[in-house]
Amino acid sequence: xxxxxxxxxxxxxxxxxxxIRSTVTRPWALMEVCGGQTHTIIRxxxxxxxxxxxxxxxxxxxxxxxxxxxxxxxxxEIAARPDVIFCSFGDMLRVPxxxxxxxxxxxxxxxxxxxxxxxxxxxIAQQNPxxxxxxxGIGFETxxxxxxxxxxxxxxxxxxxxxxxxxxxxxxxxxxAIMMSPSCRVQAFLAAGHVCSVMxxxxxxxxxxxxxxxxxVTGFEPLDxxxxxxxxxxxxxxxxxTVDNAYPRAVRSEGNPAAQAMLADVFEVTDxxxxxxxxxxxxxxxxxxxxRDYDAELRFSVGGITTKEPAACRSGEVLxxxxxxxxxxxxxxxxxxxxxxxxxxxxxxxxxxxxYLYRRLGTTPTPQExxxxx
Numbered sequence: 035x036x037x038x039x040x041x042x043x044x045x046x047x048x049x050x051x052x053x054i055r056s057t058v059t060r061p062w063a064l065m066e067v068c069g070g071q072t073h074t075i076i077r078x079x080x081x082x083x084x085x086x087x088x089x090x091x092x093x094x095x096x097x098x099x100x101x102x103x104x105x106x107x108x109x110x111e112i113a114a115r116p117d118v119i120f121c122s123f124g125d126m127l128r129v130p131x132x133x134x135x136x137x138x139x140x141x142x143x144x145x146x147x148x149x150x151x152x153x154x155x156x157x158i159a160q161q162n163p164x165x166x167x168x169x170x171g172i173g174f175e176t177x178x179x180x181x182x183x184x185x186x187x188x189x190x191x192x193x194x195x196x197x198x199x200x201x202x203x204x205x206x207x208x209x210x211a212i213m214m215s216p217s218c219r220v221q222a223f224l225a226a227g228h229v230c231s232v233m234x235x236x237x238x239x240x241x242x243x244x245x246x247x248x249x250x251v252t253g254f255e256p257l258d259x260x261x262x263x264x265x266x267x268x269x270x271x272x273x274x275x276t277v278d279n280a281y282p283r284a285v286r287s288e289g290n291p292a293a294q295a296m297l298a299d300v301f302e303v304t305d306x307x308x309x310x311x312x313x314x315x316x317x318x319x320x321x322x323x324x325x326r327d328y329d330a331e332l333r334f335s336v337g338g339i340t341t342k343e344p345a346a347c348r349s350g351e352v353l354x355x356x357x358x359x360x361x362x363x364x365x366x367x368x369x370x371x372x373x374x375x376x377x378x379x380x381x382x383x384x385x386x387x388x389x390y391l392y393r394r395l396g397t398t399p400t401p402q403e404x405x406x407x408x
Contacts, residue, residue, distance in 0.1 A: 040257075041253070041255030041256065041257040041258055042255060042256050042257065043257065046257055047256060047257060047260055050257065050260040050261060050263075050264050051083055051084070051260065053264055054084065054085065054088065054260070054263060054264050054267055055085045057264070057267050057268055057271055058085055058087045058088055058267050058271065059087075059271060060087060060271075061087045061088075061089070062087060062088055062089070062221055062222065062266075062267060062270050063089045063091055063219045063220055063221050063222075064088065064089070064090055064091065064220070064221065064222045064223070064224060064263065064266055064267075065090075065091040065092070065093040065212070065220040065222070065223050065224070065355055066090060066091075066092065066093060066095065066223075066224040066252070066259075067093040067094070067095045067205055067208070067209065067223055067224065067225060067226055068093075068095035068224070068225075068226035068227075068228075068229075068252075068254070068383075069095045069096030069097070069098075069099065069381065069383025069384060069385070070095075070226075070228075070254050070383055071095065071224060071226065071252065071254055071259060072092045072095065072096075072383070072385050072388055073382075073383060073387075073388045073392075074254055074255065074256060074258075074259055075090055075092075075259060075388075076385075076388040076389060076391075076392045076393050077388065077391075077392045078256045079392075080256060080259055080260065080263075084263070088263065088267060090263075091219065091220055091355035092352065092355060092358070092359075092385040093208075093212065093220075093223075093353070093354075093355050094208055094212075094308060094311060094353040094354065095226060095383070096353075096377070096378065096381050096383040096384050096385070097172050097173040097174050097177065097203070097383070098125050098126060098129055098172065098377050098380075098381035098382075098383065098384065099309065099349065099353060099376075099377040099378045099381050099383070099384050099385075100203060100308045100309050100310075100311070100353060100377075101126075101129070101172050101201045101309055101377065102201070102307040102308065102309040102341075103131065103132065103309060103341040103342075103343060104307070104339050104340060104341045105172075105199070105201045105307075106129055106130070106131040106132075106135075107131045107132050107339050107341055108199065108331060108336040108337075108339050109122075109126070109131075109136065109170055109199055110131045110134060110135070110136065110139055111334070111336050111339070112168055112199065112330060112334050112336060113136055113139045113140075113144045113145075113146050113168075114139050114142070114144050115144075115166075115334070116143075117165060117166055118144075118145065118165065118166045118167075118168055118334075119145045119147060119158055119159075119162060119165050119166070119167045119168070120136070120139075120144065120145065120146045120147070120168050120170070121146075121147050121148075121149045121152075121154065121155035121158060121167060121168065121169045121170065122136065122146070122147075122148065122149070122169070122170040123148065123149070123150075123170070124148045125381055125382055125383075126170055126172065127140075127146070127148065128374070128380045129374075129377045129380055129381070130374055130375070130376070130377070130380070131341075132341050132342075145165075149169070151180065152169045152171065152180055152181050152183075152184035152198075153180070153184055153187070155167055155168075155169035155184070155196065156169075156184050156187060156188055156193065156196055159188070159193050159195050159196040160191075160193060162195070163195060164195075165195065166195050166197070166333075167195055167196050167197075168196075168197050168198070168199055168330045168334075169181070169184065169196070169197075169198050169199070170199050170201075171198045171199060171200050171201065171202060172201045172202065173202060173203075174202070174203060174204070174205055174226070174229055175202075175204060175205065175229045175232045175233045175297075176226075176228045176229055176231075176232055177202070178202045178232075178297055178301065178319060179232060179290075179293035179296050179297055181198060181200075181202070182296045182297050182299070182300035182301055183296055183300075184196075184198070185198055185300050185321065185325050185328050186296065186299065186300055186325075188328060189325060189328065196328065197328045197329065197330035197333050198321065198328055198329065198330055199330040199331060200301075200319065200320055200321060200329065200330075200331070201306075201318070202301070202306075202318055202319040203306050203308065203314075203317055203318045203319075204303070204306075204316075204317050204318060204319070205225070205226065205229050206237040206238065206241060207314050207315065207316050207317035208308070208314060208317060209223060209241055209249075210241060210245075211311070211314045211317070212354065212355070213241070213245040213247065215354065217354075217356060219355070220247070220355065221247060221270060222247050222248040222249070222250070222266045222269070222270055223247060223248070223249045223250070223266075224250055224252040224259070224262045224263070224266065225238065225249050225250065225251045225252060226251075226252075227251055227252055227253045227254065227258070227281035227284055227285055228254075228284070230251045230279075230281070230285045230289065231284050231285050231286075231289065231290065232289055232290050232293050232294070233289045233290075233294065234285075234286065234287055234288045234289025234290075234294075235251060235277055235279065235285070235287050235289070236287070236288070236289075238251075238277045239276075239277050242275050242276060242277050243275065245275075246275045247275055248265075248266050248269035248270060248274060248275050248276060248277075248278070249276075249277045249278070250262045250265045250266045250269075250277075250278045250279075250280050251277070251278065251279045251280060251281050251285050252280050252281055253280070253281040253283075253284065258280070258281060261280050262280045262281075265278050265280050297319070299322070299324075300321065300322060300324075300325050301319035301320065301321060301322055302319065302320060302321075302322040302323075303316050303318070303319060304316070304318055304319060304320045305317065305318070306318025306319075308353070309343075309349070309350070309353070309376075309377065310343065310349045310350020310351070310352075310353045310354070310376070311350055311353055311354060343376075344375050344376070346363070346364045346368065346369070346375055347362075347364065347369065347375035347376040348361075348362040348364070349375070349376035349377065349378040349379075349386065352378050352385050352386060353378065353385075358385075358389070359378070359385050359386040359388075359389040359390075360389055360393070362386075365379075365386060365389070365390070366390060369386070370390065371387060371390060371391075
């Protein structure tokens with residue numbers, strides 16, 4: 035497949051690393067705001083190959099990880115009802131709620147189904163008119179458009195037994211919240227290319243100017259990451275703070291107007307709670323008044339659920355970039371992918387899972403071990 039070999043070329047990786055080493059003259063801290071990028075960085079040892087003066091901070095870029103505990107508990111309560119078929123992507127089934135997960139609900143008789151598209155859930159609703167069908171709609175700007183389109187289709191086709199449990203969040207307000215935190219050490223951002231392919235880059239220049247931080251839109255292959263870091267370090271060394279598109283093969287400055295129009299029709303911006311972080315103003319979406327009848331939270335009256343995070347889980351600090359996963363005392367002991375305390379360990383894009391699966395802690399990899407080529 036095109037781009038797999040080109041963007042995992044070890045010789046090109048060495049050239050990019052040499053360029054970064056020759057450019058950097060002082061310590062810099064960069065945050066990647068995408069769980070997929072975090073896994074690429076840790077899996078290929080990119081963070082260990084960089085010069086010591088370049089630190090990568092893992093941000094709240096995993097959509098599963100930032101879904102708040104109270105939303106998971108709402109999903110669990112709805113899924114346990116005998117008249118409900120609860121549909122979700124597979125990565126949500128083992129995310130722990132307060133006392134169980136969706137797998138456990140299914141083992142106790144709940145009709146919980148893994149689907150590969152929200153349209154699959156809509157089809158199930160058509161096939162089961164006597165059952166309520168709920169799709170668990172989570173994620174950033176990348177998964178919001180197909181979920182919006184599905185609700186639009188449900189209304190257009192007159193399918194009354196379909197609803198959406200919404201937990202969609204937006205990246206730019208999260209960047210703003212990170213920069214306004216008193217404990218913030220971030221000096222630049224690697225922005226998620228797939229988010230910008232939908233929403234474009236229009237919201238980032240104001241953030242770059244206000245906080246005087248470079249924001250470089252970056253892809254997901256090893257060379258994408260290294261090129262993003264190279265461009266970011268060059269800006270930092272020059273005292274610049276602009277928005278730069280290092281992923282032009284997928285991202286246009288205006289994004290995807292059709293997807294944006296669908297979002298504007300079906301959703302409206304609202305405050306959202308982020309797991310381990312708290313409420314960030316204007317950081318998410320909810321169904322607009324026109325589509326409010328399809329809101330599962332209202333349909334099943336689960337809006338009053340409150341929760342408390344496990345004391346031993348420090349996933350909130352991981353998501354804010356305050357600690358690395360292995361600095362949590364529970365990491366790899368009481369908290370593993372089989373027995374996760376938080377979503378950052380169970381999610382396929384979680385930082386804790388990446389460290390558990392790929393990181394050789396306390397060792398420096400050889401060039402062969404840490405090569406940006408699998």
